[in-house]
Amino acid sequence: MNPTELFECVTSLSCIVTQTSTGLIVGALLFLVATGLTLIFGVLGVINFAHGSLYMLGAYLGLTGYRMTGSFLLATLIAGAGVGLFALLFERFFMRRVYNADVLMQLLVCYAFILILDDAVKLIWGAEFQSMGMPDAFQAPPLFVGGGIIPLFYLVLIAAAAVIALVLWYVLTKTRTGKIVRAAAHNPTMTSALGLNTNLIYAGVFACGGVLAGMAGALAAPVRSMSPGMGFSILIESFIVTVIGGMGSVSGALVGALLIGLVRSFGSIGFPSFVEGIMFLAMALILVLKPSGLMGREPRV
Amino acid sequence: MNRSTTFAKEILWALLVLAALLAIPYLTASRVALDFVIRLAAFGIFATSLNILIGYGGLVSFGHAMFFGGGAYAFGLLMQKAGTSIPVAMLGAVLFCALLGLVIGAICVRLKEIYFSFLTLAFAMLLHSVILSWISLTGGDQGLMGGIPRPVFFGIDLSKTTTLYGFACVVGVLSLLLMRALLQSPFGYTLRMVRDNAERARFLGINVWRIKLYAFIIAAGFAGIAGSIMALFVSGAYPEFAYWTMSGEAIFMIMMGGLHVFIGPVIGAALLLLFNDMVTRFTELHGLALGVIVLIFALGFKRGISDFLVQFIRSLKKKRVTP
Numbered sequence A: 001m002n003p004t005e006l007f008e009c010v011t012s013l014s015c016i017v018t019q020t021s022t023g024l025i026v027g028a029l030l031f032l033v034a035t036g037l038t039l040i041f042g043v044l045g046v047i048n049f050a051h052g053s054l055y056m057l058g059a060y061l062g063l064t065g066y067r068m069t070g071s072f073l074l075a076t077l078i079a080g081a082g083v084g085l086f087a088l089l090f091e092r093f094f095m096r097r098v099y100n101a102d103v104l105m106q107l108l109v110c111y112a113f114i115l116i117l118d119d120a121v122k123l124i125w126g127a128e129f130q131s132m133g134m135p136d137a138f139q140a141p142p143l144f145v146g147g148g149i150i151p152l153f154y155l156v157l158i159a160a161a162a163v164i165a166l167v168l169w170y171v172l173t174k175t176r177t178g179k180i181v182r183a184a185a186h187n188p189t190m191t192s193a194l195g196l197n198t199n200l201i202y203a204g205v206f207a208c209g210g211v212l213a214g215m216a217g218a219l220a221a222p223v224r225s226m227s228p229g230m231g232f233s234i235l236i237e238s239f240i241v242t243v244i245g246g247m248g249s250v251s252g253a254l255v256g257a258l259l260i261g262l263v264r265s266f267g268s269i270g271f272p273s274f275v276e277g278i279m280f281l282a283m284a285l286i287l288v289l290k291p292s293g294l295m296g297r298e299p300r301v
Numbered sequence B: 001m002n003r004s005t006t007f008a009k010e011i012l013w014a015l016l017v018l019a020a021l022l023a024i025p026y027l028t029a030s031r032v033a034l035d036f037v038i039r040l041a042a043f044g045i046f047a048t049s050l051n052i053l054i055g056y057g058g059l060v061s062f063g064h065a066m067f068f069g070g071g072a073y074a075f076g077l078l079m080q081k082a083g084t085s086i087p088v089a090m091l092g093a094v095l096f097c098a099l100l101g102l103v104i105g106a107i108c109v110r111l112k113e114i115y116f117s118f119l120t121l122a123f124a125m126l127l128h129s130v131i132l133s134w135i136s137l138t139g140g141d142q143g144l145m146g147g148i149p150r151p152v153f154f155g156i157d158l159s160k161t162t163t164l165y166g167f168a169c170v171v172g173v174l175s176l177l178l179m180r181a182l183l184q185s186p187f188g189y190t191l192r193m194v195r196d197n198a199e200r201a202r203f204l205g206i207n208v209w210r211i212k213l214y215a216f217i218i219a220a221g222f223a224g225i226a227g228s229i230m231a232l233f234v235s236g237a238y239p240e241f242a243y244w245t246m247s248g249e250a251i252f253m254i255m256m257g258g259l260h261v262f263i264g265p266v267i268g269a270a271l272l273l274l275f276n277d278m279v280t281r282f283t284e285l286h287g288l289a290l291g292v293i294v295l296i297f298a299l300g301f302k303r304g305i306s307d308f309l310v311q312f313i314r315s316l317k318k319k320r321v322t323p
Helices: A003-010 A013-044 A051-069 A072-093 A103-125 A152-174 A176-186 A188-193 A198-220 A231-245 A250-270 A272-289 B003-027 B031-056 B065-082 B086-108 B113-133 B161-184 B186-196 B198-203 B208-234 B244-257 B264-282 B286-301 B305-321
Strands: A143-145 A148-150
Touching (some): A013 A176, A051 A072, A051 A231, A072 A198, A231 A250, A231 B113, A250 A272, A272 B113, B003 B031, B003 B161, B086 B113, B086 B208, B161 B208, B286 B305
């Protein structure tokens, strides 16, 4: 514990800038993963405990894509498409069978996939830590703002997440597809009675969650080292984010992700070993005081 | 047949099993077998205590490991720092876990379904973080170092492996019997009613919140016994005991063994422990093999092994009655 260092940091502009930029990229990545999780919960009513593994798969696919094509943009798209396809198959052949079973069965199926995917990654890419390295396109000197350091790639990452968030917001609120998805979330029986194919909607939402997690993984690849099992920690953090923001709420996921990102980057200065503790404390407080989360509607009965 | 004779029969069964277990050291000198049974005692109690919540109470806790870890640390610290005797330390660990269960349960059981699950997870991870960062007391991520002493009590010397084995067997069987008695008592049946229809129970004048809280405290206390046995066995306590993977493992044992038969979680614990020992010996790809087996259970049997067998036997009997 070192509160004095935290105090020194928040009183110096350079430290604030550096830590805020770190917090924002953590938040941006978390947002992409947690949005998929919260969308799937909101529409399908199930929790995809294997969501962290989709992120891991995205990171490794991004790595291979980058090594093959040499283009980071292409690698990110490959990762998104690949993981989206995987999520589609996962939903169609495994998750769909346990929608009506209790939450423990869903947990079990996802747990099985966490184990299988971790070992599959170990088989294909090896058990040791890997890193992509900074793509050539972003190898530029970092920006200095008020004495703080912001690597160029951080800005790219934040911008990419923002664009994805905007597209998602537009699709969900302004288009017919978005209306159908929201209708299915609100009342699946009625939606289905109106002649809309809810199975297709579910598959689409699941795949969309997969695309987001896959792209998040690829975007994280240049700044994070990869190892099998890297999905665990992001899964837990995404849970915290979804609970804080409100389960099923996309805007809540944004607020929650940024909050957790900043708590992590500033907390790691003051009390590195208790950062996780603070996040879980926040999660517990929200659940006790307002179980529906900061931005969530009242829980469905 | 009335309830008391049924229970007398169960006690007889338990004593038979205990006698058989205590005979093992005379038949084989293999440490592997003894170690296996000691671990089974710890995990069997742990999984069964969680099943009080999941199977009988319908309360899916994702954070039960906090009481396993809490019990292990409480036991270890009482032995190391306070120098108490083993039974006193175990009792202390149980009391500590029950108190922790009272405080956390009082907050958690208000919430429903997945919100309850997430809140228990949050508290368990909070305890894990406290264990990691309170280094002066717990040793941080290194765990409780220096070993746990095993002083002689009532002429019982647990530093001998066979004695430790016998002790674990006796504690294991007694704990299971006690839990069985509690679940067959009026309290146990009230808990089942709350699980099946809380509204109805409330109309019958039952304080649902209190029943759930009692179940939470009882489950916490027994998990404390499990943690103490584990700490005694490995002569230490580690943060992993309170980590969420430990809760996940217990859930997995319950699901594998079956949650509607009392002894199911113990069977599941035995299966998982056996499986872990076997697979790690043959292949590096432990997760892949385990994952496939989990999928077979979840999508093939759709229930635990004991539930599957019970239903299978029932369907056979039905066929015999109505040909």
